[in-house]
Amino acid sequence: MLEPAIKKGLRATGRRMTRTRQAVLALLERTHQPLSATEIFEQLHQEKVSIDLVTVYRTLHVLKELGLVVQLDLHQEGLLRYELKEGRTHHHHIRCQVCGRIVDLLLCPLKKVTKLIERQTQFIVDEHTLEFTGLCPECQ
Amino acid sequence: MLEPAIKKGLRATGRRMTRTRQAVLALLERTHQPLSATEIFEQLHQEKVSIDLVTVYRTLHVLKELGLVVQLDLHQEGLLRYELKEGRTHHHHIRCQVCGRIVDLLLCPLKKVTKLIERQTQFIVDEHTLEFTGLCPECQ
DNA sequence: TTCTTATTGCAAGTCTATTGCAAATAACAT
DNA sequence: ATGTTATTTGCAATAGACTTGCAATAAGAA
Numbered sequence: 001m002l003e004p005a006i007k008k009g010l011r012a013t014g015r016r017m018t019r020t021r022q023a024v025l026a027l028l029e030r031t032h033q034p035l036s037a038t039e040i041f042e043q044l045h046q047e048k049v050s051i052d053l054v055t056v057y058r059t060l061h062v063l064k065e066l067g068l069v070v071q072l073d074l075h076q077e078g079l080l081r082y083e084l085k086e087g088r089t090h091h092h093h094i095r096c097q098v099c100g101r102i103v104d105l106l107l108c109p110l111k112k113v114t115k116l117i118e119r120q121t122q123f124i125v126d127e128h129t130l131e132f133t134g135l136c137p138e139c140q
Numbered sequence: 141m142l143e144p145a146i147k148k149g150l151r152a153t154g155r156r157m158t159r160t161r162q163a164v165l166a167l168l169e170r171t172h173q174p175l176s177a178t179e180i181f182e183q184l185h186q187e188k189v190s191i192d193l194v195t196v197y198r199t200l201h202v203l204k205e206l207g208l209v210v211q212l213d214l215h216q217e218g219l220l221r222y223e224l225k226e227g228r229t230h231h232h233h234i235r236c237q238v239c240g241r242i243v244d245l246l247l248c249p250l251k252k253v254t255k256l257i258e259r260q261t262q263f264i265v266d267e268h269t270l271e272f273t274g275l276c277p278e279c280q
Numbered sequence: 281t282t283c284t285t286a287t288t289g290c291a292a293g294t295c296t297a298t299t300g301c302a303a304a305t306a307a308c309a310t
Numbered sequence: 311a312t313g314t315t316a317t318t319t320g321c322a323a324t325a326g327a328c329t330t331g332c333a334a335t336a337a338g339a340a
Contacts (some may be wrong), residue, residue: 125274129215134265
C-alpha cells in the first residue's frame with residue numbers, strides 16, 4: 001500500500017488523488033512487468049475500470065514528474081514502458097525477443113564508464129539507456 | 141568511395157544501385173553525424189536531389205539489411221538514426237541535450253557484463269542499446 | 281453543500297514509420 | 311539501340327505512439 005505517501009506527494013504539488021490515478025498505481029503495483037500506456041489502458045478496461053488512454057498518458061507523466069515511476073525505453077520496442085520506483089535502485093532490463101518477457105537486471109555497471117566518458121569527451125554525462133534483448137530460457 | 145563494393149552487395153541480393161541509393165549513401169559518407177530519415181530527406185532536398193521520404197526509409201532499411209549501415213536509437217530522442225558502418229567497430233554515443241551534437245564513444249564496455257547477465261538470467265543475450273545524454277563542452 | 285480548480289474524456293492533431301499500387305527505371309538479353 | 315522484365319520509386323493512404331484544446335466532471339477545501 002503506497003497510497004498515503006503518494007497522496008502526500010500529489011498534494012504537495014497542488015495535485016489530487018483520483019480514481020484513475022489510484023487505478024493506474026494499483027495496476028503498476030500488482031504487475032511485476034514494466035507496462036506501456038496501451039497495456040495499462042487495455043488491462044484496466046478488462047477489469048471494467050473506465051479510463052481514457054489520454055488519461056493514462058497524463059497520469060504516467062505526473063507519476064514520472066513526482067519520481068514515483070521510471071520511464072523505460074527498452075531495446076527495439078519503439079514505445080515507452082513504466083515501472084514503479086518503490087525504493088528500488090537504478091537498474092536495467094533484458095527482454096525476450098520471442099515472448100516479450102522482461103526481466104530485471106540487478107546491476108548498473110556504468111559508474112566507472114561514465115567517469116571515463118566524461119574524461120574522454122569533456123561532456124557532463126546526465127543519463128543513459130542500457131537495455132538488452134535476447135532469448136529467455138523458455139524460448140531458446 | 142565505397143560505391144563499387146556496395147553495388148556488389150546489392151547485386152548479390154538481387155538489388156540495384158540507383159540514383160537515390162547513391163545519394164543517401166553519399167550523404168551518409170560525407171556527414172559525420174548519425175542522421176535520421178527526415179534529416180536525410182531534408183538535406184537532400186536542399187541539395188536539389190529529388191527523393192521521397194518513403195524512399196529514404198526504404199533505402200535505409202535495405203542498407204541496414206546489407207549490414208552497410210547501423211541503426212541507432214539514442215537516449216530520449218524518439219526516432220531512429222543511421223550511420224555508415226565502413227569497417228568501424230561496434231560503439232556507442234553521447235548526445236548533448238542542448239545542441240543535439242552526437243559524439244562517438246570509443247568503447248563498448250559490455251563484454252563481461254553480457255556474460256554475467258547470461259549466467260544470472262539464463263537468457264542468451266543478442267543485442268543491447270547503450271546511449272548517453274549530457275552536456276557537451278560548448279553547452280555547459 | 282457550495283465553490284474553486286485540477287482532472288477527465290472526447291475529438292482532433294502531430295510525428296515517425298509502414299504499406300499498396302501504378303508508374304518509372306535499372307539491368308540484361310536481343 | 312531497342313525491348314523485356316523485375317526492381318524501385320513516388321504518391322496516397324494507413325498505422326501506431328503520443329500530445330493538445332476544450333468543455334464537462336469531480337476532488338477537496340470552506
